[in-house]
Amino acid sequence: MRIITIVLGVMLFIVTGCSNNETGLEGKELGISSNDPTISEEEKENAEINFSSNMLVLEFSSADEVTLLNLGNEYTGSYSLDGESLTVKLEDEGTNLRLDFVEFKETPDEYYSYSGVIDDGELHVGDETSQLSNIYQNISMGETYVFLEEK
Structure with a gap:
């Protein structure tokens, strides 16, 4: 009986360990900003980086749920992180926006x-006008973006 209990305990541990879908982004708020290569390392270290009111902010609430905050508006959706590929899918009144980031990785930089680089994106416009269209038009495919963490 004791052996059966041990075997069941080990199997339960393996199953729960394998079904762990955490991405490491849960609970984080990341402000998206274009990378400015003209900022020196010294300027980065001396700058106090704050979120601005017009910055896109991604709130990762769970292992697959995300909210985009922009100019007082919230757009909910899902995300997936597979290695260094981050895909964000958002929806607003029938309009769908998908953004694919490649080379998405944590950095040791204090700035x-x-x-990550926006490799691809797609916008499907519904019957209603959505601010997701403006967001899509203001991003640049192939550009490197940095993600500032709200602390």
Whole structure:
């Protein structure tokens, strides 16, 4: 009986360990900003980086749920992180926006927490006008973005 209990305990441990879908982004708020290569390392170290009211902010609430905050508006959706590929899918009144980041990785830089390149994106416009259209038009495919962590 004791052996059966031990075997069941080990199997339960393996199953719960394998079903852990955490991405490491849960509970984080990341402000998205274009990377400015003209900022020197000294300027980065001396700058106090704050979120601005017009900055796109991603709130990662769970292992697959995300909210985009922009100019007082909230857009909910899902995300997936597979290695260095981050895909964010958002929806607003029938409009869908997908952004694919590649080379998405945590950085040791004190200026920002993550960086990534928007490799691809897609916008499907619904019947209603959505601010997601403006967001899509104001991002640049192939550009490196940095992700500032709200602390």
